[in-house]
Amino acid sequence: MKASTVLVTLALLASGALPAQAATAGGDTRAEDARVEGRLPSGAAYLMDIPAAWNGTVLLYSHGYAPVDWPNPAQNAPDATTRDALLDKGYALIGSSYATNGWAVTDAVPDQLATLDLFTRRFGTARRTLAWGTSYGGFVTTMLAERHADRFDGSLSLCGMLQGGIANWNNTLDPVFALKALLAPGQDIPLTGFTDPAQAQAAARALGAEVTAAQRSPAGRARTALAAALQHIPGYNDAAQPEPAPADRDTQQANQYAAIASLLQFPAFAWRQEAEQRAGGNPSWNTGVDYTAMLRRSPLYKEVTELYKSAGLPLGADLAALNRAPRISADRAAVRWMRATSVLTGRLTDPQLTLHTTGDALIPESAESAYRRAAAAAGSGRMLAQASVDAPGHCTFTPDETIAAVHTLEDRLATGRWSTDPRVLDARARAVGATTTEPRFVRHHPAAHPRPYDLAHPGDTRH
Numbered sequence: 504m505k506a507s508t509v510l511v512t513l514a515l516l517a518s519g520a521l522p523a524q525a526a527t528a529g530g531d532t533r534a535e536d537a538r539v540e541g542r543l544p545s546g547a548a549y550l551m552d553i554p555a556a557w558n559g560t561v562l563l564y565s566h567g568y569a570p571v572d573w574p575n576p577a578q579n580a581p582d583a584t585t586r587d588a589l590l591d592k593g594y595a596l597i598g599s600s601y602a603t604n605g606w607a608v609t610d611a612v613p614d615q616l617a618t619l620d621l622f623t624r625r626f627g628t629a630r631r632t633l634a635w636g637t638s639y640g641g642f643v644t645t646m647l648a649e650r651h652a653d654r655f656d657g658s659l660s661l662c663g664m665l666q667g668g669i670a671n672w673n674n675t676l677d678p679v680f681a682l683k684a685l686l687a688p689g690q691d692i693p694l695t696g697f698t699d700p701a702q703a704q705a706a707a708r709a710l711g712a713e714v715t716a717a718q719r720s721p722a723g724r725a726r727t728a729l730a731a732a733l734q735h736i737p738g739y740n741d742a743a744q745p746e747p748a749p750a751d752r753d754t755q756q757a758n759q760y761a762a763i764a765s766l767l768q769f770p771a772f773a774w775r776q777e778a779e780q781r782a783g784g785n786p787s788w789n790t791g792v793d794y795t796a797m798l799r800r801s802p803l804y805k806e807v808t809e810l811y812k813s814a815g816l817p818l819g820a821d822l823a824a825l826n827r828a829p830r831i832s833a834d835r836a837a838v839r840w841m842r843a844t845s846v847l848t849g850r851l852t853d854p855q856l857t858l859h860t861t862g863d864a865l866i867p868e869s870a871e872s873a874y875r876r877a878a879a880a881a882g883s884g885r886m887l888a889q890a891s892v893d894a895p896g897h898c899t900f901t902p903d904e905t906i907a908a909v910h911t912l913e914d915r916l917a918t919g920r921w922s923t924d925p926r927v928l929d930a931r932a933r934a935v936g937a938t939t940t941e942p943r944f945v946r947h948h949p950a951a952h953p954r955p956y957d958l959a960h961p962g963d964t965r966h
Contacts, residue, residue, distance in 0.1 A: 536590065539625065540577070545602035547614040550577035551595070551622055552586065558593030561629040562909070563619055563655075565611060565636030565643035567898070569604040570769065571700075571777055576600055581637050581661070585902040588937040589909070595629070597622050606778040608668075608845050611643045616651060633912065635659035637898050638866065642667070645847055645855065645874070652852035657912050660857040661905065662898040664866050665874035668845025669838065670956040672778065672787035676831065677797070677953065678730040678763065679710060679771045680789055684828035685726045685821055686713040695775065695785040695831055703776035711767045714760075721814035724756050726821065728810050731759035732803035733794065734766075735950060739895045740864035746895075752809050762864035770865070784834030786841040792830075792954070795822045802950040848958040849877025851886040856912045856923070858904075861947055862895030873952035880959035888921040890928060891947035901940045907931035 539551040569575040579598035580586035599618045602610040636644035641663020648658035697703040717723025738755025747754035811818040859868045878887045925944035932942035
C-alpha cells in the first residue's frame with residue numbers, strides 16, 4: 504500500500520457488532536486508504552484493505568488449505584505484490600481466515616459471506632462483487648458462486664480444486680492404493696478409516712519407507728510412475744527440478760517421485776484423516792474401478808509403458824495384481840456428508856474464469872476438465888472460461904498473470920464475451936507490469952479427470 508496509508512484496526516466484540524465508521528487521520532473518513540481487521544462471531548479473523556480511490560469493485564479472496572495446527576491468518580490476496588497492484592488500481596480487497604483449519608468448507612463459506620456483510624455495512628454496497636481464491640480457496644470460491652450467486656457478479660478460481668470433494672479423495676486414494684498393492688502387498692497399512700492422527704502418520708511412514716526403498720531399483724521406479732500416472736502427476740512439477748526432455752523418462756519419474764513423497768507426507772494420510780473426522784467416516788472408494796482402463800486414459804501412459812519395458816517388468820501382470828487387490832468401500836454416511844457439503848454442481852449463474860498451471864502435482868490440471876464436464880451438463884458452459892499457464896508447480900502464477908485474469912473476468916462482465924486467447928492474456932499481463940517475468944499463457948487442453956464426480960451426473964453415485 505501507499506506510504507500515506509493509515510491502518511485502521513477494529514476489534515469486534517463477541518456479538519459481532521461493527522462500529523459505524525472507522526476514523527482515519529484528522530477524523531476524516533475514507534480520505535485515506537484504510538485497513539480494517541477484526542474477528543467474526545465464529546472466531547475467524549478478517550482483513551479488509553480499502554483504497555481511498557475505491558473503484559467500486561470488491562474482491563472477496565478465499566485462501567488455500569491450512570492444515571490443522573498451522574498458522575491461519577486472515578488473507579485478502581494471494582501475495583503482497585498482487586495485493587498492492589490491485590489496491591493501486593482501486594480494488595477493495597477482503598477475506599477471512601475461516602474459523603477452523605483443514606477441510607473447512609462448512610466454516611469457510613459462511614465466514615466469507617459474513618466478511619462480505621461486514622464490508623457492506625461499513626462501506627456500502629459495491630458496484631461489483633467478485634469472488635476469487637487459490638487452491639482449496641478456488642473450490643470455496645466456486646461453492647460461493649454456485650450456492651450464493653445472488654451475492655456475486657462473477658468469480659475467478661486460481662489453481663482450484665474444481666473436481667470437488669468426493670473426486671478429490673477418490674483420486675487421492677488411487678496412487679497410494681497402487682503403491683501399497685505393488686510395493687507392500689503383505690503389509691497391514693491402512694489407507695482410509697483412520698482412528699486418529701497418530702494412526703494416519705504411522706501409515707504414511709510405513710508406506711513412505713516402501714516407496715523410498717523402491718526408488719532404488721528400475722522396477723520400483725516403474726511402479727511409482729504407474730501410481731503417479733493414476734493421478735496425472737506431471738513429470739515436471741517444481742521449478743527447482745530439472746526440466747526433462749519429452750522422452751527423458753528417468754528425469755520425469757524422479758520428479759514424480761518427489762511429488763509422491765509429498766502426497767504421502769500430507770494429503771493422502773494426515774489431511775485425509777482430518778477430512779474423515781469431519782465426514783464421520785471414509786468418503787472415498789475404489790470398488791468397481793478398472794485400473795487398467797484408468798492407466799490407458801492417463802496422459803502419462805506412454806511414460807509408464809517405457810519405464811516398465813526398460814525395467815524388464817511385465818506391466819500387464821502388475822495391472823492384473825492391482826485389479827485383484829482387495830478394494831476399499833466408502834462409508835455411506837460420510838459420502839452423504841461430502842456430497843452435501845463439498846461436491847460441485849456445475850451450475851453457474853454468473854461468469855467464472857478458471858486458471859491453472861500445466862505442471863501442478865497437488866491439484867493436477869485435469870481438475871479443470873472435471874468442472875468443464877459438470878458445467879456443460881448443467882447448461883452453464885457459456886458462463887465458464889478456462890485458461891492455462893505453462894509453468895511447473897501449484898499456484899505458481901506471477902502477479903501479472905493473476906491480475907490479467909482479474910481483468911479478463913472484468914472484461915467479460917463489461918462486454919458479455921470471453922477473450923481468453925493466450926496472446927490477449929499475455930498482453931494484459933505485460934500491461935500490469937508488477938514484475939519483469941514474461942507471461943506464460945498457453946493454449947492447453949487438460950486430460951479428462953480420472954474419476955470425476957459431480958451433482959450434474961447422478962449416475963456417478965454408485966460406490
